[in-house]
Amino acid sequence: MRIGLIAMSGVRVRTEELAEMGVTLPGFVNRGKVIASLPSLGLLTVAALTPPDVEVAYIEYDSVPEDDAELERFDLVGISSFTARIEATYALADRYRAMGVPVALGGLHVSLMPDEARQHADAIVVDGAEGAWPELVADFKAGRMKKRYQGLRKGVFAPGAYVMPRFDLLEGRPYNRVTVQTSRGCPINCEFCAASLRITSSFQQKPVERVIEELRAATAAFDSPFVELADDNTFVNKKWGKALLKEMAPLNLRWFTETDISVADDPELLDLMAKAGCKQILIGLESPSEGGLVGLDPHDWKARRFDKYLSAISRIQAAGISVNGTFVLGLDSHTSSVFAELLDFVRASNLLEVQLTVQTPFPGTPLYERLKRDGRLLAERYWDRCTLFDVNYVPARMSVEELEQGFVWLAAEVYSDREFNRRKRHYMDLAKARNGDGLRSVA
Amino acid sequence: MNRQKIEIEIRKALARITEEDVSRLKADENLAEVIGLDSLGRLELLSEVEDAFDLTIYDIDSEKASTIGGMLEIVEAALIENAEAV
Numbered sequence: 001m002r003i004g005l006i007a008m009s010g011v012r013v014r015t016e017e018l019a020e021m022g023v024t025l026p027g028f029v030n031r032g033k034v035i036a037s038l039p040s041l042g043l044l045t046v047a048a049l050t051p052p053d054v055e056v057a058y059i060e061y062d063s064v065p066e067d068d069a070e071l072e073r074f075d076l077v078g079i080s081s082f083t084a085r086i087e088a089t090y091a092l093a094d095r096y097r098a099m100g101v102p103v104a105l106g107g108l109h110v111s112l113m114p115d116e117a118r119q120h121a122d123a124i125v126v127d128g129a130e131g132a133w134p135e136l137v138a139d140f141k142a143g144r145m146k147k148r149y150q151g152l153r154k155g156v157f158a159p160g161a162y163v164m165p166r167f168d169l170l171e172g173r174p175y176n177r178v179t180v181q182t183s184r185g186c187p188i189n190c191e192f193c194a195a196s197l198r199i200t201s202s203f204q205q206k207p208v209e210r211v212i213e214e215l216r217a218a219t220a221a222f223d224s225p226f227v228e229l230a231d232d233n234t235f236v237n238k239k240w241g242k243a244l245l246k247e248m249a250p251l252n253l254r255w256f257t258e259t260d261i262s263v264a265d266d267p268e269l270l271d272l273m274a275k276a277g278c279k280q281i282l283i284g285l286e287s288p289s290e291g292g293l294v295g296l297d298p299h300d301w302k303a304r305r306f307d308k309y310l311s312a313i314s315r316i317q318a319a320g321i322s323v324n325g326t327f328v329l330g331l332d333s334h335t336s337s338v339f340a341e342l343l344d345f346v347r348a349s350n351l352l353e354v355q356l357t358v359q360t361p362f363p364g365t366p367l368y369e370r371l372k373r374d375g376r377l378l379a380e381r382y383w384d385r386c387t388l389f390d391v392n393y394v395p396a397r398m399s400v401e402e403l404e405q406g407f408v409w410l411a412a413e414v415y416s417d418r419e420f421n422r423r424k425r426h427y428m429d430l431a432k433a434r435n436g437d438g439l440r441s442v443a
Numbered sequence: 444m445n446r447q448k449i450e451i452e453i454r455k456a457l458a459r460i461t462e463e464d465v466s467r468l469k470a471d472e473n474l475a476e477v478i479g480l481d482s483l484g485r486l487e488l489l490s491e492v493e494d495a496f497d498l499t500i501y502d503i504d505s506e507k508a509s510t511i512g513g514m515l516e517i518v519e520a521a522l523i524e525n526a527e528a529v
């Protein structure tokens with residue numbers, strides 16, 4: 001028996017003007033390109049959950065033949081996808097099913113929109129593959145595959161459920177970045193978030209020794225790969241984080257992760273992160289004003305920390321860890337003045353990297369439910385426009401056009417050679433300061 | 444300073460940053476592909492090179508810094524710019 005596991009990748013900006021900007025301002029789409037080029041950790045986990053007597057093939061969507069070409073045959077196909085690529089996923093699933101090849105669909109969008117997804121699948125996997133995929137394969141072999149399999153929402157890293165992803169399937173492929181997951185979920189719970197917290201019932205951490213084993217396995221097949229921790233908020237638990245970092249340091253890695261601004265409050269943690277090879281952290285700063293953050297998460301966790309944003313970014317970057325600050329434009333408190341405010345904030349913060357996004361009501365999120373209830377969604381179904389750059393709703397305090405045009409203006413400013421050069425200069429000066437040069441200003 | 448001396452200093456800086464043996468790297472080889480020097484590493488390299496030559500690189504073209512040959516061009520241009528700025 002042979003199963004084809006197909007990873008969907010690549011997101012294309014739909015708005016023509018923004019697509020053109022992506023060509024001329026590489027920094028604008030840089031992070032998106034990086035994400036699109038990462039291997040699918042979810043499918044590598046699915047492969048590991050597959051019984052050893054079943055052959056699996058890991059395939060990137062980019063290598064799948066076009067519409068009228070013949071598809072590679074399998075006994076069963078599994079596709080993991082996300083909202084912006086779900087229409088292409090359904091089209092591919094329909095092609096396979098037309099050939100008589102059964103299809104199982106999974107991933108975040110499928111978990112959040114199961115009724116929609118099951119129209120294009122013989123089976124769907126909801127939430128984590130752990131606790132679902134082995135049963136699905138066993139049922140398929142026995143000729144009794146069900147329409148829906150419920151994966152675990154907690155305990156995914158517990159013995160019996162946990163498996164190490166099949167990193168060996170990546171050998172010989174041209175990846176220069178590999179991903180390892182250390183945790184699933186995030187306790188902050190922002191209204192717009194469509195990440196792993198939607199498929200977990202609580203924040204879950206992997207035991208340190210498992211993470212180290214995975215890091216060794218994931219990096220073994222590549223020369224000097226850059227590591228991405230595929231987490232939504234790695235350092236929620238500082239004690240666990242420090243234990244992990246002490247074990248990571250001897251591995252001599254360069255790595256990236258996503259976490260929150262609180263890491264700046266712990267000098268020991270920052271020091272350990274730098275020594276363990278952390279080169280960049282992505283932090284969801286979301287808004288250049290405190291007002292924009294109020295109501296974003298149930299406990300106003302981010303709003304209560306806004307007054308420390310600039311000093312925190314400064315401390316993190318001084319420790320040798322660059323900050324990739326992400327912002328969400330079009331929050332309900334944002335007026336058309338937010339674009340100039342954000343440019344001022346970016347300049348004041350000296351963030352090395354900046355990710356600008358448009359608030360996006362991903363289906364299944366509280367934001368989607370609220371905007372749908374209020375009649376503010378621009379279309380019933382707009383999944384291929386969930387690119388983080390396209391506007392899909394009526395903003396509260398500006399028009400759709402103002403948000404679109406303001407976003408384009410701000411992107412042109414933030415990613416201009418002038419601004420990016422200034423941010424790079426600051427980063428280089430910080431490196432000199434750490435090396436004891438002391439000749440240049442790093443204010 | 445001649446090109447050979449500049450290249451030697453660039454290779455020394457690269458070795459310090461990456462802790463790799465870079466003596467056999469060709470000038471046109473992509474540093475990201477052969478030794479994993481990513482965009483952040485390239486900025487660190489540019490910073491290290493500034494120190495090595497005691498100059499300021501005004502045009503921080505981190506893409507060009509992805510090969511030793513590109514670094515050579517950056518340093519040569521910066522040396523001229525810095526001399527003119529004096």
